[in-house]
Amino acid sequence: MTKRHSADPAQDFHGAGAPHADTLVQRAKSEPLDDGGLRTSQILDDALTLDPRHHEAQVLQERLHQMFVPRWHFPMLADSARNRAYAEAIAAKVRPGDVVLDIGCGAGLTAMLAARAGAKHVYTCEQQPLIAQAATRVISDNGLSGRITVIPKWSHDIAVGTDIPERADVVISEIVDTVLLGEGALATLTHAMSALAKPGARTVPEWGALKAQLVESSGLLDQWRPQAAEGFDLSAFHRFARVAQLTPGEFAACGLRPLGPAAELFRFDFTNPDLTPARTATDLMCAAAGTVHAVLVSFEMQLAPGIRVANGMDSGGHWGRTAFLLDQAQAAAPGDRLAVTAQHDTSHLSVAANGPLIPAGEAAAATVWLNPAWRLRPPLREDGDRSAPPPAAWRPADAAGAGHQGQPCH
Template identity: 30%
Template sequence: MMAARALAAAGGGEGRGSVSACEAYLPMAKLTRRVFRANGMENKIKVFLKRSDELRVGVELDSRADILVSEILDSELLGEGLIPTLQHAHDMLLVKNPKTVPYRATTYGVLVESTFLWKMHDLHSNEANTEDGVWLTPDGTQNILSVKLQQHAMQCDALADEIRLLSEPFKVFEFDFWKRPDSHRETKIEIKATADGHAHAIISWWVLQLDSAGSIFYSTAPRWVRQSSGVDLPQCANGMKDWCDHWKQCVWFIQGTGAPAMKDQILALRASHDQTIISYQLNMNDEISSRSPKSDHLTLLPERIALYGDKAWRSALIGAVRNAMSGRSSPTCIVADDSVLLAVIVSSLLPSSKVITMFPGLRDKGFNYLRAVADANKFSMDRIEVIGKKASSLTMNDLKDEKINLVVGEPFYHGSEGMLPWQNLRFWNERTLLDPLLSEDAFIMPCKGILRLCAMSLPDLWRSRCSLKDVEGFDHSVVNDTFGACGDLSGEQQGPCLPYYVWQCGYTKKLSLVYSLMDFNFSEPIHSCFGKTKIKFAHDGICHGFAVWIDWVLDEKNSIVISTGPGKDYARPYGTV
């Protein structure tokens, strides 16, 4: 719509120019047409339900285009297919030397020391410090359970108190939209350390140059880089102040225990990119590989790796399992979710137990992983089985006529980390489906879940989710229902529940105490629940919503509880707003 308006303003009236738009996702294409109609522009823009690399000159397009306007950027810059899309456009759709918006993108990085980030990837060192005898990453297999070797999108403004800068910002790559990009490039960068320390990660961001004159910029740099750096970074159109939910910074974890650095030391960094990923090697010692991981190697999100190396988290699970198995000589245990930690704990604490792992997301990969770490944890794979069935399909024949004495879960489901808190009540449903196979004294862990909530002021998150009206002079109000916008809603309509790591949501302030809203008793089969409470505000402020989460009570005495409530702490992963 901005392009069509600019074309009309430039005198390119009817018949003197055209605007074509691509949208391959049908629901979004339908919404696009609704927005065009609301703004009287449905006859001024052609919308093709295709990717741009499916367009052909002489078929969809009358001629090659003079101008390319695009926004196919993710937090890493390349992940949405920027390079292959531009390559096809320059080869097949654009005139020679076209005008483009944006004009150029530049990626930057900075070396940081951060114990917080180190705990998110070096599980081997952290579990060695727990000294509990459970080994998820035994010696010689340090990377068997790890984060994926890639850049991880993260709100790094929230890490201002958790990091030390060990270098000035450095330029990595430039990508010119106005010419055909290369599929692969590599560059060597010499970085001068600005302080003594230990480099744990590279934090990166990008800066867009929107126009060819170099007068309009947009940056995703974290605020603490802009404030502390003496490097002349471009002044940006967004004022460098707004918290952004869509574009974040990226974290590249330096492998192993990181790299030592001394002030004024020159560190060698090799950066490379393919069509979708930017990778780094510091001091050329890191191993970068695009090969598929081995069948027994598992990758988890950084927050889950940090939990699995957290002494308190592990102690809670080990203590609860030990108490539950007390007095049981040869129990039959089912791990109902994707927790490899619980599978190892149960198998290690009572080697004579029979352990059945459901592993609904991990399946054979989970079994292969357990086989690889069995010797280090002193248990035999002869007593472990991965059931490739749903809980509803299990029979006593599958269990060799042995009743289940112990059902455990974190609850954690691989690949579903962004779920709403109550979606993890899938554990309760699994336990219910197993009910006919349980012994009379079967122990369920966790014993119950408690739905808790807290009133919150969340101005940054609110602004990123609030209802749209006028955007650059165009009416966007028709998109609010589809997008699930918050605020300014009609009647009794409520905003949606959204899963977030609350510590990643910009400015936050608790306005009330924590209240319990509902209990879920896992000793009983699943059933309808209801709860309500009155909230008394303890602090002044604007209440934008409620953080809602589940505390998992692991034992019958309510003495061991794992909370997933909000806080600047990976061990309290996310609430729902």
């Protein structure tokens, strides 16, 4: 390889514009970030225009982008199955002449899909200024500036008559995390449907459900709860690793094996969202022998009738997964069950295992005739006590109105 040398090492390292670029970099370092990084980004762009090889400008720009533009945007945009599902759902929901509100603009993809589907106008909001600026450029590059307006605001701050001329016929969003709740989807959609959408407005997605199932994975424990290192016992450190957030790569590497079917914990109506916290107690079943290491929580969303996306055991795509690790691994036989309690406050989810596995025979007795009206295990009270309530006379109406034990009311 031929090496190039210069009499002036600084000149060789930076470039002809280095002195002026240095000045801009120093200015960028002192610039406040109260505008979401817009001014700092422009200053660094200017510095790199003068000297494309300026080391400090490159490092600061990358640090700025990582601070304000979450890295999950890129695998999400590359998720062709997710993109196709949203494209089909938006085409099914948007009608010619519709006014569309798109919450969480990102790169502008869902807004452009709505415009392509025939919307009269799309108003898409993005609270991060750098992302909103980039989306505006993407939309312009695709010749859709006349039909899409990017609003650089949080949706809660949008006002009808000021930011958008009228309420929306369709509300589109993709503001969910691995357990649906972490990006504030329920609060955001509750506000949007009541304040920014017309009565009976259509939504994409329509609903989402959280599910849980028992899984076996020694790889999960090896990664999140290593027993020892260099002969030293590390088990006292394990209490810090109760919830494992798995990237798609980590999920594949851990080789999770399902031990039973997924049971629904909660269902959320995105067309008519509810901000009521909920709690449910249910038994997760083992259909195969193995060792229970964790409870895997996944979601399923219906974008439009017949069009769904999910991050379950058999799903691909960019979404990660969330596994709640048991305090102690438990050997399981077919028919065994694990009692769990799941709770959410509309923004966060918790899942706790309630004691050891219930052997198959006892689990069967706990659901006499498979009818909740006859269940022998007392329901879990708000204080966590399972002591039996005073006996009450059974009435046929009780059986008729009883729902699935694991299905909470919202």
